[in-house]
Amino acid sequence: MRLTGAQMIIKALEEEAVETVFGYPGGTVIPLYDALYDSKIRHVLMRHEQAVGHAADGYARVRGKPGVCFVTSGPGATNIVTPLASAYMDSIPVVVIAGQVATKVMGTDAFQEADIFGCSMSMVKHSFLVKSASEIPKAVRGAFYIATTGRPGPVLIVLPVDVQNEEGEFVYPPKLEFPGYHxxxxxxxxxxxxxxxxxxxxxxxLLLLGGGVIHSRASAAFSSFIDEFRMPVATTLMGKGAYPEGNFLSLGMAGMHGRPAANRAILEADLVIGVGTRFSDRTTGRATRFAPNAKIIHIDVDPAEINKNIRASHFLIGDAGKIISSLHREIKARDRSTWLKDIEKFKQEELCDDDSSYITPRVLLMSLRKMVEPQQIVSTEVGQNQMWAALHWQVKFPGTFLSSGGLGTMGYGLPAAIGAAFALLDRPVLCISGDGSFLMNVQELETCVRYNLPVKLIVINNSSLGMVRQWQELFWNERYSATNEAPSRSLVEIARGFGVKGYRIERSHEISSTLQMALSQEGPTLVECIVPTKEKVFPMVPPGGGMDEMILEA
Amino acid sequence: MKYVIGVLSEDKPGVLSRIAALIARRGYNVESLSVGHSHIEGISRFTMVVEGDERVVDQIVKQLDKLIEIVEVRNLSQAPYVERWIMLIKVSAPLEIRPHVLQTAEAFRGKAVDVGGDALVFEVTGDKGKVEAFLSAMRPFGILEVASSGAVAMQRVGFEGKVSGRCEEYELKLA
Incomplete structure (x- = not known):
């Protein structure tokens, strides 16, 4: 079949059963968009390329298939570097197709030329620079194969405009061989x-489960292992939902802002079994003081993670689900009631009473959690809102908590919720946000309205860039450089300007009724919840400190 | 400690940048990097000398191996290997001292490859120690210019050990 390069891309995406593409057109992808015009693939126009990338990321996490993006060359391409880096850190399969100036002018600083292939190299799992139409089928096939196999990750295809116009024979390769990728x-x-x-x-x-358990869709296998052998479970941020939170054996998230019970269990354990986790600095605190009494078993799909951050006593490399199922058959049951009593004690001791004179994020999030179904999908922004959500939002199912873990990208949550909404079709998606992050990709409210998406934003407004402010308060002598900057308009007003119904919560007694009202509306809604600026995220392991130095309150 | 790493990769544009980007990003300390053809068509061979402890080298090997175009990575220092550097040295050699220069070069089996009125160009090949010793021996005469290849290396015969076989497999597929 003879096709243009642009038609080949669309045909190849159809072969890959792509249903939805997130994108933003521009000069060097006009042929691509022209070919898309005749296709059944749905195109979602976002309002910024950064949002394009995060939407594809959110879509991928929920749909379990790669998220696909179209962006133009130059600024379109550089705007998607942040989402590429975010997806790379969190191992999310995303395929980005970026336009480029014509091959004959590449390297001459042509209009809207940026070396996206070169500048993204260390933030992608792989990238293809396609120099002729005949290379397109193999590049697309390869991109999907590489993005989804082994440790997943983002793949970039750079597509010069003349290659999109070039005609060639389209043959889709059934199976690809990469000599260096097995x-x-x-x-x-x-x-x-x-x-x-x-x-x-x-x-x-103690089991420490990371995002890898969710990526390998191994939660069921882990649950049956955990429930049979009665081993307590902590997770990383990315691992939230790998085992149902709220169960007796679940301790919640561990780490810098981990739950006290999870961190204490790590300090007391004699064996930590880390699965699908990089043992990031935010999870371990000072590495030399992590799990001081424990042997460490590391199970991961990526050999390079072994002994990178934490020295493992023993390791296994392979798929988490396959490995845990095989271990299940060989492990002997034994009585560990003393340890489980300790665990119960750790959990009892972390219970706290809330001061009800003002709204705490904890009360807000726990009230909200009770109003929605266990399978509710929620995205978070980055900062205090994210850590409050990590601490107080119980995740019951894998893949229902979307957060920028490794890169910590503010502005991730709203577009990711939009991506999730397209993956779910008609079921509501929550986005827990803060006033800082919300304003970083606020233009995507327009996308929510245009597609009438059931995205429900819960913005915890503390009138400051709270996480940095918290560090300044605790470790920088309360010198609030550039952080005490309240938004100059009420967020409800801003939302209404976009055509989003907005609600405001200022007192504790309004929480239930207002949330209920916002959730019951069709289409996008926003709830702005005013919390005191001084409200901090606790517990906290001070930066560079060991887990044993966890601060519980100021 | 210094380690020698041998890398076989697909010969594609961008591979060298990818390797360089990885080394720079992760802060590895590379003493030399050389690239050329291998025995297989379409496959290049990189030789890298890196400084670090065992853990660092283990990471370099594993991170390099993750690059899609890299077919095989081997820490050659784990077993006996042959390593060679080639260096071209332009030495000041006016006629009155020229015999001394040539005599000194002879001791290192340095070969004069260019002869000018005031200077000579020598070619010397050997392991790093020999090449450096040659440089020191020439220094008193006045070194005008140096060009060095960096290390090229391979495992000694019989010490190839358990090879991944990936490259051989690829070669068979080509044939």
């Missing part, structure tokens, strides 16, 4: 015997 061969189970022995011997074992 993720299935990374499996390494040489320490199997040691791992089984260590688990059988452990008196105080």
């Amino acid at each position: 993720p299935e061969r990374n499996e390494d189970l040489t320490m199997w015997g040691d791992v089984v022995e260590a688990i059988n011997k452990a008196e105080r074992p």
Whole structure:
């Protein structure tokens, strides 16, 4: 079949069963958009390329398929670098197709030329610079294959405009061979015997589950392992939902702003089994003081994660679900009631009473949690709102908590919620936000209105850039440089300007009724909830400190 | 400690940048990097000398191996290997001292590859120690210019060990 390069891209995306593309047109992708005009693939026009990328990320997490983006060259392409870096850090399969100036003018600083191939190199799993139409089928096939296999990640295809116009023969390759990419061969189970022995011997074992467990769709296998062997579970931010929070064995998120019970269990455990986690600095605190009494078993799909941040006593490399199912058959049950009593004690001791004289984010989030179904999908922004959500929003199902974990990208939450809304079709998506992050991609309210998306924004407004302010208060002598900057308009007013119904909560007794009202409306709504500026996220392990130095209150 | 790493990669535009970007981003300390053809068509061979402890080298090897176009990465220092550097050195050699210069070069089997009125160009090949010793021996005469290849290396015969076989497999597929 003879097609233009642009038609080949669309045809290839159809072959990959792509249903939705997020994008923003521009000069060097006009041929691509022209070919899209004849396709059944739905195009979602966002209002900024950064939002294009995060929407595709949110879509991928919920839909379980790669999110696809179209952006133009130059500024369109550089605007998508942040989403690429975010998706790379969180191992999310995203395929970005970026236009580029014509091959014959590449390198001459042509209008809207930026070296996106070069500048994104360390933030993508792989990238293709396509120099002729005949390379397109292989590049698209390869991009989807690489993005979704092994440890998932973003892949970039750079497509010069003349290549989009060039005609060629379209043959879609059934199977691709990359001489240097064989993720299935990374499996390494040489320490199997040691791992089984260590688990059988452990008196105080703890599972630490990361995003990898969710990516490998292994939650069911883990739940049956955990419930049978009665081992407590902590998670990373990315791992929230890998095991249902609220269950007795769930301790919630561990780390810098982890739940006290989770951090205490890590300090007391004699074996930590980390699965699908990078042991990031936000999870471990000072690495040398992480789990001081424990042997560490590390199970991951990526060999390069072993011994990168934390030295593992034993490791296994492979798919989390496959490994845990096999371990399940070999591990012996044993009585660990003393350890479980300790766990129960840790959990009891973290219960706290809320001061009801003002609205705490904890009360707000817990009230909201009760109003929605267990499968409710929620995205978060970044900062205090994100950590409050991590602490107080119980995630019951894998893949229902969308947050920019590794890169910590403010402005992620709203477009990710839009992506999730397109993946879900008609079911509402919540976005927990703060006044700082909300304003970073506020233009996407227009997208919500244009598509009448059931995105419900809960903005915790503390009139400041709260997380940095918190550090300034605790560690920088209360010198609030550039953080005590309240938005100059009420967020409700801003929302209304976009055509989004807005509500405001200023007192505790308004929480229930106002949230109920906002949730019951059709289409996008925003609830602005006023909390005191001084409200902080606790517990907190001071930056650079060990987990044992956790601060519970100021 | 210094380690020598051998890398076989697809010969595609951008591979060198990808390797360089990875090294720069992760802050690895690279003493030399050289690239050329391998025995397989379409596959290049990089030789890299890196400084660091075992953990750093382990990371470099694994991170390089994650690059899609890289077919094989080997830490050659784990077993006996042959390493060679090639260096061209332009030395000041006026006629009155020229015999001394040539005599000194002879001791290192340095070969004169260009002869001018005031200077000579020598070619010297060997491991890093020898090449550096040659440089020191020439210094008193006045070194005008140096060009060095960096290390090229491979495992000694019989010490190839358990090879991933990926490259051989690729070669068979090509044939």
